[in-house]
Amino acid sequence: MSNPIRVTVFNEFHHENHYEPARRIYPDGIHAVIAASLKEHSYEVQTATQDQPEHGLTEDVLNGTDVLVWWSHILVDEFSDEVVERIHRRILDGMGLIVLHSGTQSKLFKKLMGTSCAIKWREADEKERIWVLAPNHPIVAGVPEYFELPEEEMYGEFFDVPPPEELVLMSWFQGGEVFRSGITYTRGKGKIFVFRPGHESLPTYYNPHVQRIIANSVGWAAPVAGTPAPAFGNAQPLEPLPQKQA
Amino acid sequence: MSNPIRVTVFNEFHHENHYEPARRIYPDGIHAVIAASLKEHSYEVQTATQDQPEHGLTEDVLNGTDVLVWWSHILVDEFSDEVVERIHRRILDGMGLIVLHSGTQSKLFKKLMGTSCAIKWREADEKERIWVLAPNHPIVAGVPEYFELPEEEMYGEFFDVPPPEELVLMSWFQGGEVFRSGITYTRGKGKIFVFRPGHESLPTYYNPHVQRIIANSVGWAAPVAGTPAPAFGNAQPLEPLPQKQA
Amino acid sequence: MSNPIRVTVFNEFHHENHYEPARRIYPDGIHAVIAASLKEHSYEVQTATQDQPEHGLTEDVLNGTDVLVWWSHILVDEFSDEVVERIHRRILDGMGLIVLHSGTQSKLFKKLMGTSCAIKWREADEKERIWVLAPNHPIVAGVPEYFELPEEEMYGEFFDVPPPEELVLMSWFQGGEVFRSGITYTRGKGKIFVFRPGHESLPTYYNPHVQRIIANSVGWAAPVAGTPAPAFGNAQPLEPLPQKQA
Amino acid sequence: MSNPIRVTVFNEFHHENHYEPARRIYPDGIHAVIAASLKEHSYEVQTATQDQPEHGLTEDVLNGTDVLVWWSHILVDEFSDEVVERIHRRILDGMGLIVLHSGTQSKLFKKLMGTSCAIKWREADEKERIWVLAPNHPIVAGVPEYFELPEEEMYGEFFDVPPPEELVLMSWFQGGEVFRSGITYTRGKGKIFVFRPGHESLPTYYNPHVQRIIANSVGWAAPVAGTPAPAFGNAQPLEPLPQKQA
Numbered sequence: 001m002s003n004p005i006r007v008t009v010f011n012e013f014h015h016e017n018h019y020e021p022a023r024r025i026y027p028d029g030i031h032a033v034i035a036a037s038l039k040e041h042s043y044e045v046q047t048a049t050q051d052q053p054e055h056g057l058t059e060d061v062l063n064g065t066d067v068l069v070w071w072s073h074i075l076v077d078e079f080s081d082e083v084v085e086r087i088h089r090r091i092l093d094g095m096g097l098i099v100l101h102s103g104t105q106s107k108l109f110k111k112l113m114g115t116s117c118a119i120k121w122r123e124a125d126e127k128e129r130i131w132v133l134a135p136n137h138p139i140v141a142g143v144p145e146y147f148e149l150p151e152e153e154m155y156g157e158f159f160d161v162p163p164p165e166e167l168v169l170m171s172w173f174q175g176g177e178v179f180r181s182g183i184t185y186t187r188g189k190g191k192i193f194v195f196r197p198g199h200e201s202l203p204t205y206y207n208p209h210v211q212r213i214i215a216n217s218v219g220w221a222a223p224v225a226g227t228p229a230p231a232f233g234n235a236q237p238l239e240p241l242p243q244k245q246a
Numbered sequence: 247m248s249n250p251i252r253v254t255v256f257n258e259f260h261h262e263n264h265y266e267p268a269r270r271i272y273p274d275g276i277h278a279v280i281a282a283s284l285k286e287h288s289y290e291v292q293t294a295t296q297d298q299p300e301h302g303l304t305e306d307v308l309n310g311t312d313v314l315v316w317w318s319h320i321l322v323d324e325f326s327d328e329v330v331e332r333i334h335r336r337i338l339d340g341m342g343l344i345v346l347h348s349g350t351q352s353k354l355f356k357k358l359m360g361t362s363c364a365i366k367w368r369e370a371d372e373k374e375r376i377w378v379l380a381p382n383h384p385i386v387a388g389v390p391e392y393f394e395l396p397e398e399e400m401y402g403e404f405f406d407v408p409p410p411e412e413l414v415l416m417s418w419f420q421g422g423e424v425f426r427s428g429i430t431y432t433r434g435k436g437k438i439f440v441f442r443p444g445h446e447s448l449p450t451y452y453n454p455h456v457q458r459i460i461a462n463s464v465g466w467a468a469p470v471a472g473t474p475a476p477a478f479g480n481a482q483p484l485e486p487l488p489q490k491q492a
Numbered sequence: 493m494s495n496p497i498r499v500t501v502f503n504e505f506h507h508e509n510h511y512e513p514a515r516r517i518y519p520d521g522i523h524a525v526i527a528a529s530l531k532e533h534s535y536e537v538q539t540a541t542q543d544q545p546e547h548g549l550t551e552d553v554l555n556g557t558d559v560l561v562w563w564s565h566i567l568v569d570e571f572s573d574e575v576v577e578r579i580h581r582r583i584l585d586g587m588g589l590i591v592l593h594s595g596t597q598s599k600l601f602k603k604l605m606g607t608s609c610a611i612k613w614r615e616a617d618e619k620e621r622i623w624v625l626a627p628n629h630p631i632v633a634g635v636p637e638y639f640e641l642p643e644e645e646m647y648g649e650f651f652d653v654p655p656p657e658e659l660v661l662m663s664w665f666q667g668g669e670v671f672r673s674g675i676t677y678t679r680g681k682g683k684i685f686v687f688r689p690g691h692e693s694l695p696t697y698y699n700p701h702v703q704r705i706i707a708n709s710v711g712w713a714a715p716v717a718g719t720p721a722p723a724f725g726n727a728q729p730l731e732p733l734p735q736k737q738a
Numbered sequence: 739m740s741n742p743i744r745v746t747v748f749n750e751f752h753h754e755n756h757y758e759p760a761r762r763i764y765p766d767g768i769h770a771v772i773a774a775s776l777k778e779h780s781y782e783v784q785t786a787t788q789d790q791p792e793h794g795l796t797e798d799v800l801n802g803t804d805v806l807v808w809w810s811h812i813l814v815d816e817f818s819d820e821v822v823e824r825i826h827r828r829i830l831d832g833m834g835l836i837v838l839h840s841g842t843q844s845k846l847f848k849k850l851m852g853t854s855c856a857i858k859w860r861e862a863d864e865k866e867r868i869w870v871l872a873p874n875h876p877i878v879a880g881v882p883e884y885f886e887l888p889e890e891e892m893y894g895e896f897f898d899v900p901p902p903e904e905l906v907l908m909s910w911f912q913g914g915e916v917f918r919s920g921i922t923y924t925r926g927k928g929k930i931f932v933f934r935p936g937h938e939s940l941p942t943y944y945n946p947h948v949q950r951i952i953a954n955s956v957g958w959a960a961p962v963a964g965t966p967a968p969a970f971g972n973a974q975p976l977e978p979l980p981q982k983q984a
Contacts, residue, residue, distance in 0.1 A: 586874060624968075627927055627965055628924065628926075628928070628929065628961065628965050630962045632965055632966060633962050634964040635965075635966060636966055637967075637969055666977075678872075678874065680874075681873055681874035682874070683874065716874065716875075717879060718879040718880040719875065719876075719878055719879050719881075720870050720873050720881060720882055721883075
């Protein structure tokens, strides 16, 4: 039997403490709801929040993390550059990353993408319908060809990210926009899944399809044991080279 | 516990019957060596050969196959168009396909690619060194950053296939060429891995790295349970549309 | 000064002859409207229709074509297999292809894709809003970040094609669906652009954005002079190989 | 007639001033040789070097630059972070970037990629053979299916960059390695081409194929006039949304 995948759910955990509509829906924080759901999928789960020392993402925590789930929004400028570097190194080394909703505006995600990650947005609690565009992808196992969120914040294109490697989910919004809502990237040995929904004052993370997709994406992003460690630096020739004349 | 993945290894099985150098190395056929290796990886394995009725790839066999491993070379024109259509449908429906060596010249593979699949080639039993270019890919679990085949047939670029979705392996040849030796595609719900090595008169399929890669690729290409079945055809609106005036 | 790009606009030209709503909008055929628009963009344009000998796509015509624009729908089964093969060869050799609307259901396009090319669809003359997802692409020069077609046939996902190389345009439909409406592929040396809109009984091809996109796509798909011709087949080594012992 | 493309060639210009083997081959600097070649291709060319104020890359210079060609190596840590940010913004806004050789180790390139950009390397003046893998790409117009550099520094895989959007060129090295030597990326509206060769003490930039590829890549990376400017931020609905109940 293989070891369970070790997940750390990071949440900024600001709105739920300072903004009544968020607190009402996520009294223990978005991370608590996501962590509870992931535990049901047999993952080994811990949480981290921004107010903790080193944002709860110490070397030890990260070294014991296979996949990091990330939610942040308004305190991105206060997030430690040093911790960003630390997480970034772990991702290049193989840790998976699941970026939720406004986590796309974090220092970490911008550093991974190399772009502004800018979006259109609207808080009108409108309907979002999410379509599966990669019907054989492990991330959509158990998900129907589309599902609806009756009320969500809108994110609209153009989403300033590099062209994704895989386009798994696409959103239709009632107000007239579309958005690439489930996309994947590779950075170093790390696999990244970006999943759009999840406004802090709406019950999106209780939605079973949303929970399923996050759980599937953790399994997809987890590092594969035994893959080769690239060897960088000065290298001896593998074939004989002609002698150079002095 | 999930059910074991069901693999069918198809081999043209002509050279091993008619060409002494191939028979000497693969007395029971290339398929026998590959099948034996796959069984060691806990797959449920059967074989099929071109001389069997319907080339051993009946509706029943294909319906009971999660991943089809394919080797062919010289009898491609004699392969039944009807069976090609049948396999093609199963791939679109989710069956995985592993195309080995000259299997890239088959009707089936050309139909899947939409191109000529033409290559450069040379039978000089030269050295091939295969480099990993996607070091986090499940197909290279347990494989070093490169490995060597002391004697192989050369395939050289340009390989007339669509740009692959993933470039996993790249070959260096002693005679001066390079080749995209491990590449992936999606067709419908089917996942396809193309793996270059495997000349019929060389012991390539006994190489442990080659065996490992084929075994890994079977796991990677197997359909994921519960992914959505796309619904095609005439569709009712999901949102109210304005009444049209007569 | 370089020579003008030579375009051939192929149209099935059946509906406009047999179906009053199509005839009313395109009395001389869809091809006539597209050809007139392309001439305004300084292309050298000819047309071909299915009722002509060899569907108007003789060897001579194809050899004198840099980019083929394609509209077809209902007579796809009657289209000559031989002419499909001929066009296919020219595409692999570098001729560009622009596939419009239901042209995605043609033998030619299915042969190029290797998939069923199946879609969802609905004829409800609903609103379509087309979003630019690749804002630096030459195909969208002169196009705003989105534009609307007040009435169009709906095509919905899942669209059974391989993952596109570039996703340029994405449609939002009033009835609730999304669709990858502007996508690109490479097959051999040929570049392919698929552009969704263009129902036969709606005035879509008079829309200036639609005309602009088709014109841009022709420029994008035209072969680039002087690119290398791949050399296939048996190849001499470029480096000395060790002598083999008898 | 359209305006000429405006190119700025940036060179660190350290080795040519401090290292005799580099000075001997590029007495006026690598930038001078590249700029002279680009002028022959009808581009409007200026140069910039690291020792200039703001490294020669002021707001004015960048605003007047369509494509930036970049060579750097040993002084990357001394390059101004502020200027990196400035260049980065211009690239997202549409300026093209051609990254040469060890320019892949610059702050700028790492910021664009989101990875370490680490490589294998060897200075043994060995033979490099560069193969075309995208024979219809405008970057290889006028280039044969392969060409050789008799002496070059080796760069070997794994090259820690995101999977490229296009793989145009692949290198074979005499010492046994392979390398993705011509690759493309999109960041924001900017197009990026990475071209491997060009060791400072070897005459690579006098090679006509190398010069041709750089010149072609400038044409390819130049922004296309009239492409849409994405609108980011808070957005009004484009469709009527249901009134929310208080």
